[in-house]
Each structure stands twice: as structure tokens, then as C-alpha cells.
Amino acid sequence: MxxxxxxxxxxTSSDTDLAAEERALASEYAALQERGLKLDLTRGKPSxxxxxxxxxxxxxxxxxxxxxxxxDARNYGGLDGLPAAxxxxxxxxxxxxxxxxxxxxxxxxxxxxxxxxxxxxxPLGPETAWRRxxxxxRFLCVVPGYDRHFTITESLGFEMLNVRMLDSGPDMxxxxxxxxxxxxxxxxxxxxxxxxPTGHTFTDDTVRRLARLGSIAGPNFRIMWDNAYAVHDLxxxxxxxxxxxxxxxxxxxxxxxxxxxxxxxxxxAGAGVAFMAASPGNLAQFRKHLGVQTIGPDKVNQLRHxxxxxxxxxIRALMRRHAAIMRPKFERVLSFLDAxxxxxxxxxxxxxxxxxxxxxxxxxxxxxxxxxAGAGVKLTxxxxxFPYGRDPDDANIRLAPSYATLDEIDQAMxxxxxxxxxxxxxxxxxx
Amino acid sequence: MxxxxxxxxxxTSSDTDLAAEERALASEYAALQERGLKLDLTRGKPSxxxxxxxxxxxxxxxxxxxxxxxxDARNYGGLDGLPAAxxxxxxxxxxxxxxxxxxxxxxxxxxxxxxxxxxxxxPLGPETAWRRxxxxxRFLCVVPGYDRHFTITESLGFEMLNVRMLDSGPDMxxxxxxxxxxxxxxxxxxxxxxxxPTGHTFTDDTVRRLARLGSIAGPNFRIMWDNAYAVHDLxxxxxxxxxxxxxxxxxxxxxxxxxxxxxxxxxxAGAGVAFMAASPGNLAQFRKHLGVQTIGPDKVNQLRHxxxxxxxxxIRALMRRHAAIMRPKFERVLSFLDAxxxxxxxxxxxxxxxxxxxxxxxxxxxxxxxxxAGAGVKLTxxxxxFPYGRDPDDANIRLAPSYATLDEIDQAMxxxxxxxxxxxxxxxxxx
Numbered sequence: 126m127x128x129x130x131x132x133x134x135x136x137t138s139s140d141t142d143l144a145a146e147e148r149a150l151a152s153e154y155a156a157l158q159e160r161g162l163k164l165d166l167t168r169g170k171p172s173x174x175x176x177x178x179x180x181x182x183x184x185x186x187x188x189x190x191x192x193x194x195x196x197d198a199r200n201y202g203g204l205d206g207l208p209a210a211x212x213x214x215x216x217x218x219x220x221x222x223x224x225x226x227x228x229x230x231x232x233x234x235x236x237x238x239x240x241x242x243x244x245x246x247x248p249l250g251p252e253t254a255w256r257r258x259x260x261x262x263r264f265l266c267v268v269p270g271y272d273r274h275f276t277i278t279e280s281l282g283f284e285m286l287n288v289r290m291l292d293s294g295p296d297m298x299x300x301x302x303x304x305x306x307x308x309x310x311x312x313x314x315x316x317x318x319x320x321x322p323t324g325h326t327f328t329d330d331t332v333r334r335l336a337r338l339g340s341i342a343g344p345n346f347r348i349m350w351d352n353a354y355a356v357h358d359l360x361x362x363x364x365x366x367x368x369x370x371x372x373x374x375x376x377x378x379x380x381x382x383x384x385x386x387x388x389x390x391x392x393x394a395g396a397g398v399a400f401m402a403a404s405p406g407n408l409a410q411f412r413k414h415l416g417v418q419t420i421g422p423d424k425v426n427q428l429r430h431x432x433x434x435x436x437x438x439x440i441r442a443l444m445r446r447h448a449a450i451m452r453p454k455f456e457r458v459l460s461f462l463d464a465x466x467x468x469x470x471x472x473x474x475x476x477x478x479x480x481x482x483x484x485x486x487x488x489x490x491x492x493x494x495x496x497x498a499g500a501g502v503k504l505t506x507x508x509x510x511f512p513y514g515r516d517p518d519d520a521n522i523r524l525a526p527s528y529a530t531l532d533e534i535d536q537a538m539x540x541x542x543x544x545x546x547x548x549x550x551x552x553x554x555x556x
Numbered sequence: 557m558x559x560x561x562x563x564x565x566x567x568t569s570s571d572t573d574l575a576a577e578e579r580a581l582a583s584e585y586a587a588l589q590e591r592g593l594k595l596d597l598t599r600g601k602p603s604x605x606x607x608x609x610x611x612x613x614x615x616x617x618x619x620x621x622x623x624x625x626x627x628d629a630r631n632y633g634g635l636d637g638l639p640a641a642x643x644x645x646x647x648x649x650x651x652x653x654x655x656x657x658x659x660x661x662x663x664x665x666x667x668x669x670x671x672x673x674x675x676x677x678x679p680l681g682p683e684t685a686w687r688r689x690x691x692x693x694r695f696l697c698v699v700p701g702y703d704r705h706f707t708i709t710e711s712l713g714f715e716m717l718n719v720r721m722l723d724s725g726p727d728m729x730x731x732x733x734x735x736x737x738x739x740x741x742x743x744x745x746x747x748x749x750x751x752x753p754t755g756h757t758f759t760d761d762t763v764r765r766l767a768r769l770g771s772i773a774g775p776n777f778r779i780m781w782d783n784a785y786a787v788h789d790l791x792x793x794x795x796x797x798x799x800x801x802x803x804x805x806x807x808x809x810x811x812x813x814x815x816x817x818x819x820x821x822x823x824x825a826g827a828g829v830a831f832m833a834a835s836p837g838n839l840a841q842f843r844k845h846l847g848v849q850t851i852g853p854d855k856v857n858q859l860r861h862x863x864x865x866x867x868x869x870x871i872r873a874l875m876r877r878h879a880a881i882m883r884p885k886f887e888r889v890l891s892f893l894d895a896x897x898x899x900x901x902x903x904x905x906x907x908x909x910x911x912x913x914x915x916x917x918x919x920x921x922x923x924x925x926x927x928x929a930g931a932g933v934k935l936t937x938x939x940x941x942f943p944y945g946r947d948p949d950d951a952n953i954r955l956a957p958s959y960a961t962l963d964e965i966d967q968a969m970x971x972x973x974x975x976x977x978x979x980x981x982x983x984x985x986x987x
Contacts, residue, residue: 168632176630183617199607199824201599229660230854237849241672246711273851280677280848393630396856417711418668420704423661425827426857 143554150547154500157540162501164537169321169479170528171394171447178446179392185433191425198424204416206398210427214400216437217355217386220370224402226411228422232387232399236349237277239383239401242414243311243347244281249380249406253345260309267295267314269482269510269521271321274314274351278512283311285512290323294331301334304342312347313338318366319354322482322510322523324475332367339378350384354478356437356444357390359452363477370402379404388430390479391440391447398422398430454526455481457534465542469549481524482510489548490519496544502537574985581978585931588971593932595968600752600910601959602825602878609877610823616864622856629855635847637829641858645831647868648786648817651801655833657842659853663818663830667780668708670814670832673845674742674778675712680811680837684776691740698726698745700913700941700952702752705745705782709943714742716943721754725762732765735773743778744769749797750785753913753941753954755906763798770809781815785909787868787875788821790883794908801833810835819861821910822871822878829853829861885957886912888965896973900980912955913941920979921950927975933968 138146191198194207205211206227215222228235239248244262247253255262263284266275270290278285286303289296295315304310315335317327327335339346350369373382382404388397403411434440458481462472472483485493490507497504505523508514529537569577622629625638636642637658646653659666670679675693678684686693694715697706701721709716717734720727726746735741746766748758758766770777781800804813813835819828834842865871889912893903903914916924921938928935936954939945955972957965 170632173628173631176628179630183614186614197604197607199610199827200604201601201820201825203826231850233851234849276848280845389632393856394632395634395852396630396854414711417707418665419662420664421826423827423854423857425824426854 138553140554143550147547147550147554150543150550154496154543154547157543158500160501160536162536162540164501164529164533164540165503166525166529166537166541167503167505168528169390169525171390172450172528172530174450175447175527176393178443179433182392182429182433185429186425189428189432191428194424194428196424198428201420203421203424204412204419206422207424207427207431209431210398210424211400213398213431213434213436213440214386214402217440218352218384218400218402219368220384220402224370224404224408226401226408226415227427228399228401230387230389230396230399230423230426232351232353232385232389232401233273233277235385235399235401236274236351238415239347239411240277240281240349242411244283246414247410248345248347249410255311255345258309262311263307263309264311265295265300265303265313266512267316267320268512269322269516269523270314271316271351272509272514274349275512278314286310287512287517288313290320290325292325294320294325294327295335297331297334300338301341304338304346308343310342311345312349314349314351316351316353317369318352318364319357319475319478321353321478322480322521323473324478324480324482325473326364326366326476329367332369333372336369336372336376336378336382339373339381340376342381344380346381348382350382352384352386353390355386356440357447357479358444358477359448359455360476380406383407388434391443392430392433396426398427451527453531454529454534457531458524458526458538461534461538461542465539466545470545479525479527481526483522483524483545484518484520485522485545486549486552487518487520489545489552490516490522492548492551493522493541493544496548497540500540500544502540502544504541569984571985574981578978578981578985581974581981585927585974585978588974589931591932591967593967593971595932595960595964596934597956597960597968597972598934598936599959600821600956602821603881603959603961605881606878606958607824609874610864613823613860613864616860617856620859620863622859625855625859627855629859632851634852634855635843635850637853638855638858638862640862641829641855642831644829644862644865644867644871645817645833648871649783649815649831649833650799651815651833655801655835655839657832657839657846658858659830659832661818661820661827661830661854661857663782663784663816663820663832664704664708666816666830666832667705667782669846670778670834670842671708671712671780673842675714677845678841679776679778680841686742686776689740693742694738694740695742696726696731696734696744697943698747698751699943700753700947700954701745702747702782703940703945705780706943709745717741718943718948719744721751721756723756725751725756725758726766728762728765731769732772735769735777739774741773742776743780745780745782747782747784748800749783749795750788750906750909752784752909753911753952754904755909755911755913756904757795757797757907760798763800764803767800767803767807767809767813770804770812771807773812775811777812779813781813783815783817784821786817787871788878788910789875789908790879790886791907811837814838819865822874823861823864827857829858882958884962885960885965888962889955889957889969892965892969892973896970897976901976910956910958912957914953914955914976915949915951916953916976917980917983918949918951920976920983921947921953923979923982924953924972924975927979928971931971931975933971933975935972
């Protein structure tokens with residue numbers, strides 16, 4: 126997923142050939158419409174079967190000492206979360222428990238709170254508040270990327286700058302060039318492992334170069350390290366992500382790394398535990414902000430998770446069961462792409478995570494989504510993987526294989542394939 | 557608790573009498589110090605015995621259909637919370653379920669988010685954003701009041717103006733006078749039932765006058781109605797709070813009312829469900845803000861609460877069991893005050909809620925807290941019940957009887973009584 130395909134047709138065709146192809150595809154499309162499908166490949170939601178893997182959570186506190194964390198988990202207090210929950214988060218993120226805060230059910234909320242705090246109160250105190258600077262804060266967004274990151278950034282009034290996602294991670298030449306010349310750039314969003322939506326994992330070199338950004342950009346720059354898929358491997362030989370915090374410490378830029386993870390796609394998507402990790406200075410300031418709006422997180426749910434998951438080995442064992450459910454779905458989607466779109470689109474082959482990124486013929490992504498919807502298959506809106514919902518090439522589509530059943534994938538993917546081909550042919554007709 | 561006592565000594569005393577009294581009290585105090593107590597009457601936390609009343613929560617999902625709310629409670633989604641949870645909140649707040657959002661474990665977070673949104677994005681859209689006005693926003697704070705309200709207000713940079721809490725509620729003459737003359741006043745904090753810390757409930761007349769404020773102050777004014785103790789009665793003949801939302805609708809000021817409640821002091825202090833209620837216009841704008849930072853609340857915990865509490869009758873039955881634990885503690889504290897401080901201090905006699913408010917001799921509250929701490933009894937810091945921690949009279953102390961056992965109250969209250977008397981005598985000596 127390095128470059129957008131410029132022309133995905135394998136041969137030039139005459140107007141007559143194109144018209145014939147369009148007619149054939151339109152006829153196939155019409156036949157698919159007849160089926161009256163109602164399928165959804167939009168959001169990266171775990172399937173009910175995956176959620177069932179964690180039904181043991183409801184028994185995890187049977188006979189448990191609710192004060193085993195040192196304080197009564199049911200009562201007020203404990204802004205940082207339970208010590209045992211923080212250890213779990215530390216294992217997930219590969220940092221020390223002292224660097225971790227365990228929170229509520231959404232790491233997205235931590236991300237919003239961290240950036241709001243940086244803008245409003247300053248990441249390291251009032252004199253560092255981004256809102257006090259004369260220039261509007263700007264933020265680097267790796268594209269294609271995660272729409273909810275972009276929504277947070279936009280809602281806080283930061284200008285978003287696109288940086289291409291390469292197979293190795295963000296285009297670091299471009300990142301370094303931008304950061305060196307513009308002190309209003311306050312940070313970069315990263316999903317370092319099984320990136321959303323490409324599924325690529327940042328290489329060691331990329332992580333090392335990211336760790337050096339703090340030296341280039343200064344002490345007020347932040348890497349928003351959303352490690353949402355830290356343990357979400359589909360295969361037994363997962364890529365190993367270099368430890369950003371360690372690299373940053375070596376560079377003297379530890380304040381630049383702010384890390385996030387959660388159990389949302391480990392246990393329960395809407396009722397898990399979120400984690401944030403950062404340097405002592407970052408955490409000290411963040412706690413002040415957090416303590417204004419809450420007395421503490423739901424420690425009972427944290428204890429439920431600690432008792433159920435136990436430790437990183439428990440998490441890995443659970444993730445293998447997720448993989449057994451997810452892997453066939455990913456492979457099925459890929460087999461349809463291979464069979465139906467070879468040479469007509471480009472896509473990634475993720476080894477984990479929740480998404481497959483497809484680049485269709487430039488200028489056709491919106492039409493593909495429209496056509497698929499017209500045949501009862503809901504796709505993530507085209508453009509969603511770009512800031513402001515604007516894909517400059519109108520080419521990227523994010524597929525989410527997790528929620529659908531294999532049978533639903535078998536029904537939905539032919540629609541997608543025909544939609545991609547039909548939109549491409551029509552585009553070429555109108556050139 | 558209408559007025560601060562100006563001189564709480566019942567008779568004038570000569571210097572010799574005062575010195576003798578001081579010596580006697582100092583000796584009693586020293587004897588209490590000998591006991592090596594370590595007691596805490598600070599925060600309004602439920603006791604473990606109260607928390608035990610809701611241990612059934614852990615069984616509430618046994619055999620439950622986790623998708624009974626129309627969607628799988630375990631998965632993402634449902635920004636407004638489960639419909640059944642919203643109905644529970646509606647019952648608590650006396651409004652329609654359509655006016656309610658059910659959230660996470662802290663109504664404090666809703667309060668912060670609502671005010672942040674009003675300041676950042678505008679309560680009814682961008683053109684109404686408080687930050688766009690030239691004057692710094694100001695907020696009315698009923699005193700004595702709840703420190704965490706003041707902390708939120710201060711953190712957002714609003715100036716806080718004190719308004720006295722009378723037996724009837726806020727001093728409405730003063731409120732109306734201030735609001736009429738100052739468009740930078742954006743709202744008022746209210747704990748309308750069993751106010752924190754006085755325990756008074758707003759009268760019908762006060763609620764009606766509050767409902768009219770929107771007409772005086774304009775469409776951008778907000779009543780932050782923190783009904784934290786809506787069902788927290790100690791006795792069977794509770795005061796009835798008039799329905800603010802209904803009054804506001806009658807006045808055409810429905811947008812001015814924003815209501816909050818939670819199950820924190822019904823089920824689990826740190827792991828309950830929070831509710832917010834507001835007009836459709838308020839909610840529409842608030843949802844946009846909320847949806848930036850979360851995909852939805854913990855719906856599993858909401859379902860757990862719905863199944864455990866059932867409805868308002870279930871809540872009331874549970875609250876009677878809380879009252880059976882709390883009432884003797886309140887009465888015990890009051891008996892010590894009656895016996896030891898009659899004529900020397902003034903205090904409230906709450907019929908519910910979590911606090912007793914004591915006004916000691918002006919200029920001595922800080923010293924009382926210091927003396928009590930010196931004898932091993934931790935009290936809420938003097939000044940905490942006022943914005944910026946500044947009690948202009950240095951007179952108010954908030955007692956929290958809930959967490960201590962009756963035995964601990966029996967040990968702690970003599971310390972409090974002696975501390976109040978000793979501080980008062982010394983103050984008179986140094987006049």
C-alpha cells in the first residue's frame with residue numbers, strides 16, 4: 126500500500142470493448158441487487174462469537190476479595206486505576222506499570238483528554254499550552270488512517286496535514302521535513318502495529334526515526350501512539366514492534382511518546398479497560414486534568430479484567446482464540462480480492478489487526494461504496510480514512526472482515542468485486 | 557445555615573476565665589491526643605456495609621440476554637446508553653427517557669464535558685460558544701457548596717461568584733440581581749436536594765425562580781442541577797423537590813436546565829452509572845461533543861444495573877436499606893454536636909444526603925481542622941466548601957458521617973467538639 130495505482134487496467138480497450146464490459150458487469154450487478162442483501166462491512170467490531178470468548182468476565186469476581194487491590198474496588202478513588210490493572214496495561218504496551226494509567230472503557234477518551242489537556246493546560250504545565258501559541262496547532266495524520274483520530278484533531282481546531290503510510294510506516298522523510306520546518310506541528314498520530322487500515326507494522330528504522338522527532342521538533346511535540354492492535358495477531362509468527370518508549374529514552378525524548386491501548390478488542394468492545402502510558406512529567410500534568418473530571422475509573426471492571434485475563438500469557442492465549450475466528454475471515458476476503466480484482470486494485474495482506482485496505486481505481490472509491498450500498502452491502506464511507514473525509518485520490522476503501530460471518534462475506538464480497546470493476550469501467554468510459 | 561454566627565459565646569468572659577477555660581480544654585485535648593486515634597471524616601464515601609447492599613450486581617447478568625437492550629451490550633455503540641438505563645435515569649431525575657443520556661461511572665465527568673462543550677463548542681452550536689464572548693465567563697457558586705464543582709469551574713477559567721445558601725436554597729434575591737446586571741454570568745451550580753454540605757432542599761419558590769432565570773439571563777445561561785441525592789432520604793417523610801424541567805418548560809426556558817444524577821451512592825461509588833438530562837437542543841449539541849471522545853458507555857454495567865435495580869421502586873427499596881445504616885450515624889454525630897457545642901457553633905440537621913454543615917466561630921475553622929488532625933481525626937479541609945478554597949469567614953466545616961462506623965464516630969466526635977471549643981477560646985484570648 127505504498128503508492129496509489131495510477132492505472133489499474135491491464136490493457137487498453139476500445140470504446141466498444143468497454144461498453145461490452147460495462148454491460149456485462151451492470152448485468153451481474155443487477156443480478157446481485159436482486160438478492161436483496163443487507164450486509165455490513167463497515168466498522169471494526171468484534172463478532173458475537175469473539176465476544177463470547179470473554180463471557181467468563183461475569184464469573185471473574187465470584188468469591189473475589191474486592192479490596193484485594195489495596196483499596197475497595199467498589200468505592201471512590203484511585204485516579205490511576207488499580208495497580209494490577211496498570212500492570213496489565215504495562216504488559217500490553219511494553220512499559221513500566223508506573224508509566225501507566227488504567228481508565229474506563231475507551232482509550233479514545235484518553236486520547237481526547239490528552240490532546241485537550243495539551244491544548245488547554247499544556248502537556249507539561251500552563252506555559253506549554255498549545256493554545257497560547259500564536260500559530261494554530263497542526264497535526265500530522267498518516268493516511269490512510271483512523272477516522273476517529275482525525276475527528277478528535279479536527280474538533281480541537283488543529284489543522285491536519287497528510288503523510289503517506291508506506292509499507293514501513295509513515296513516510297519518515299516527509300515527516301522529518303515537515304517537522305523541521307514548522308514549529309506549529311504539535312504531533313503525529315500513529316497506529317504502529319497492524320495499522321488501521323493497512324495492517325502494516327512500523328519497521329525498527331521507522332520507530333527509531335520517530336523517537337528522534339522530539340529532538341527535531343522540540344519538547345512540545347507528541348507522538349500519539351495508539352497501539353490498539355498490540356496483541357491482535359492472526360498468525361503465530363507476528364511482527365515485533367520496536368519499543369518506542371525505550372528508543373525515546375535513549376534519545377532523551379521520552380516526553381514525546383504518549384501510548385494508548387485497551388482491552389476493547391481483547392474482551393468486550395464497549396466494556397473493556399483502557400490504558401495510557403507516558404513519561405512521569407506527562408502523567409503528572411495529565412493527572413491534574415483527569416482529576417478535575419473524575420474521582421477515578423471503574424475499578425470493579427478493572428478487577429474483573431485482572432482476574433479474568435491474569436497476565437500477558439492469559440491475554441495471548443485469548444488472542445489465539447480470536448485469531449482462530451478472525452483468520453478465516455481475512456483469508457476469505459483476500460481470496461475474493463485475489464480472484465476478482467487482480468490487476469484491477471491493490472490491497473494489503475494484514476498479519477493482524479482489524480482491517481484490509483483496498484485502493485481501487487483513482488476517482489472511483491465513492492462510486493464503489495455507492496454501488497455496494499445499492500446492492501445491500503454497507504462499506505465504510507470512501508474518504509473516511511483521510512482527514513476531513515477527503516481522499517485526494519478517491520481511491521481508498523477500508524474493509525472490516527471481523528463482524529460478518531463467513532457466509533456473509535461470501536455474499537458481500539462478490540458485490541464489492543463487481544462494484545469495483547463496474548465503477549472502474551464506467552470511469553474509463555467517461556475519460 | 558442561613559447566616560454565619562457573629563459571636564457564638566453565650567456570655568462574655570474575663571481574661572482569667574478564658575485562660576482557665578483554655579487550660580481545661582487544652583488538657584482534655586492532650587488526653588484525646590494520647591489515644592493515638594486515626595480516623596477520617598472527610599469525604600462522602602459510602603461505607604463497606606452500604607456497598608455490600610449491591611453485591612448482587614455481580615449476579616445480575618447470570619443467564620441474562622446481553623442483547624436484550626436491542627443491541628449487544630458488550631459491543632461498540634449506543635452513545636446515549638441503553639434505553640433501559642436511560643429510563644432508570646429518567647425515573648431518578650423525574651424527566652422523560654428521551655431527555656436522558658446514560659453514561660459511565662461518574663456524573664462529574666458529564667458535568668465537566670457539558671461545561672467544556674458549552675465553552676469550546678457552544679451549548680447550542682458554535683455561535684453560542686462561551687469562549688467567543690469578549691468577557692471571561694462567570695459562574696455562580698452556592699456557598700457552602702461542593703468543592704469538585706468549583707474545581708471544574710476554575711479549571712475552565714471561569715470566574716466564580718459566591719451566593720449564600722439559605723435554608724430555602726440559594727439566595728435568589730442575590731442571584732436575580734447578579735444575573736440581571738451581568739451577561740457574562742453563564743450559569744449556577746445547584747445541588748437541589750439535600751444540598752452538599754448543608755443538607756437543605758430547595759423550596760418550590762426557589763425552583764420556580766431558578767426556572768425564570770433563563771428569561772432574565774438569556775438563552776446562554778445554564779443551571780447545573782446536580783441532583784446527586786435525589787433518592788437519598790434518611791427518613792420516611794422526605795421533602796419533595798419541585799420538577800425544574802417542568803417549571804422551565806412552563807417558562808419557555810427548558811434549554812437552561814441541565815440535570816445530573818448517578819447510582820454512585822445507590823450501588824457502587826466508583827462503578828455505578830451516571831445520567832444527564834437536558835432539552836433536545838442541548839442534547840443534540842452535546843452528543844456531537846461526546847461522540848468525538850467515545851463510541852459509547854459501558855453498556856454491560858448499565859445492563860447489570862438495570863437488572864439489579866429494576867425500576868424506581870427497586871431503587872427506593874435499596875435506599876431504605878442505606879438509610880437504616882446512615883440514619884444512626886447522622887443522629888450520633890448530631891447528638892455530639894447538641895451535647896457539646898450548643899451555643900458555640902451552628903449546624904444543619906439534614907433529612908438526607910451525605911453531609912452535615914457546621915459553622916464554628918468565625919476565624920477558627922482552619923484551626924479546628926488543624927487541631928482535630930493533631931489528635932488523629934481527619935476533617936475536610938476548611939475552605940473546601942468555598943470557591944478557590946477561601947471561606948471569607950473561615951467558619952464552615954463539612955462533616956461526612958457515612959464512612960465511619962458508629963464506634964469511630966464515638967471516638968472522633970469528642971475530638972471535634974474539643975477542637976471547636978479550644979479554637980474558639982484561643983481566638984477570644986487573642987482578640
